[in-house]
Amino acid sequence: xxxxxxxxxLPTIGGVVAxxxxxxxxxxxxxxxxxxxxxxxxxxxxxxxxxxxxxEQVLNGWKWRQILHEVKRVRTLRLTGAMLAGYGVNVLxxxxxxxxxxxxxxxxxxxxxxxxxxxxTIIARFIDGVVFAxxxxxxxxxxxxxxxxxxxxxxxxxxxxxxxxxxxxLLFLMYRFRVLFAQEGPLICRLFDxxxxxxxxxxxxxxxxxxxxxxxxxxxxxxxxxxxxxVAAKLVAASHYLxxxxxxxxxxxxxxxxxxxxxAGFSLVLSRFVRVPGGFVIGSAxxxxxxxxxxxxxxLMILFNWxxxxxxxxxxGLIVLWQSGIDIRRARLEAEAADVGx
Numbered sequence: 001x002x003x004x005x006x007x008x009x010l011p012t013i014g015g016v017v018a019x020x021x022x023x024x025x026x027x028x029x030x031x032x033x034x035x036x037x038x039x040x041x042x043x044x045x046x047x048x049x050x051x052x053x054x055x056e057q058v059l060n061g062w063k064w065r066q067i068l069h070e071v072k073r074v075r076t077l078r079l080t081g082a083m084l085a086g087y088g089v090n091v092l093x094x095x096x097x098x099x100x101x102x103x104x105x106x107x108x109x110x111x112x113x114x115x116x117x118x119x120x121t122i123i124a125r126f127i128d129g130v131v132f133a134x135x136x137x138x139x140x141x142x143x144x145x146x147x148x149x150x151x152x153x154x155x156x157x158x159x160x161x162x163x164x165x166x167x168x169x170l171l172f173l174m175y176r177f178r179v180l181f182a183q184e185g186p187l188i189c190r191l192f193d194x195x196x197x198x199x200x201x202x203x204x205x206x207x208x209x210x211x212x213x214x215x216x217x218x219x220x221x222x223x224x225x226x227x228x229x230x231v232a233a234k235l236v237a238a239s240h241y242l243x244x245x246x247x248x249x250x251x252x253x254x255x256x257x258x259x260x261x262x263x264a265g266f267s268l269v270l271s272r273f274v275r276v277p278g279g280f281v282i283g284s285a286x287x288x289x290x291x292x293x294x295x296x297x298x299x300l301m302i303l304f305n306w307x308x309x310x311x312x313x314x315x316x317g318l319i320v321l322w323q324s325g326i327d328i329r330r331a332r333l334e335a336e337a338a339d340v341g342x
Contacts, residue, residue, distance in 0.1 A: 025285045026295055034296040037248050045247035050308045052243055056236040063229025066222045068120045070215035074110055081320040082106050088317020115206055119213025129167030131230040136160030136262045142255050146290040159266055178214040237261055244301040256291055263287040
């Protein structure tokens with residue numbers, strides 16, 4: 001019964017809530033104007049949007065390469081392909097296993113331990129969280145946030161500060177206690193081994209492989225590259241709605257695009273906590289409404305961004321899996337098995 005509720009009932013309820021919110025946000029949509037805008041949209045800017053989405057993933061792959069460099073040198077395109085394969089599997093099989101799939105693929109292709117690679121992906125994710133929090137602070141302090149009932153600037157500032165504190169603390173704990181976690185005596189290590197035994201995994205070996213991935217570039221150049229890659233990827237992500245807007249004739253102020261990225265990003269995080277899908281779409285719709293963008297053009301911008309993202313992620317991800325000689329189901333099962341038995 002618990003499995004049935006968590007696997008089917010809660011996601012179904014969340015999907016219904018998400019659809020209801022979207023229909024409510026676009027209850028006054030002029031469908032005729034929407035179709036006219038769709039026919040008149042510029043395909044060239046939609047193509048530029050697709051290239052920007054792909055560039056963002058390449059930058060994320062390059063950033064991951066700087067961290068993984070201390071374990072093994074891996075080409076940026078290989079890491080980018082593994083990331084897209086993980087996202088693609090997660091789109092088609094939405095179980096939140098994207099980090100497992102990408103880590104398993106790289107470990108498989110580069111003869112590394114999956115736990116080690118997985119830890120480097122976690123570090124990259126935490127760094128993204130810190131950088132995202134800094135962008136939220138910049139948006140809040142810039143005073144360019146739309147004015148609504150309540151203090152949205154204060155809300156973004158508080159959310160950014162909490163985000164920064166959370167991911168900063170997690171990074172500190174990872175590096176501070178990695179040596180302790182690799183030992184046999186501490187209580188937390190014994191508890192970890194006990195839990196691992198439930199899954200018939202070797203706890204000590206799994207802890208060792210995870211700790212081996214807690215690395216940081218020794219070269220100042222690679223350290224700087226990690227931060228450059230994280231910031232550049234966020235700036236490119238903020239430009240997605242610029243290109244989508246140009247396709248339908250909408251141009252906003254520069255800080256409006258940062259606001260869209262931050263607001264939609266926080267909406268995505270919040271929706272995951274409450275198990276409601278489509279958080280980024282709902283957050284984007286709310287942000288466009290706050291910015292006064294007409295509903296028809298806002299919906300087109302969201303759809304272009306969503307369709308290009310899914311198309312590129314699933315398309316390229318499936319190509320990567322096909323070249324690796326595996327299918328989606330096998331990638332999911334082997335990634336989960338490798339995570340347990342590493």
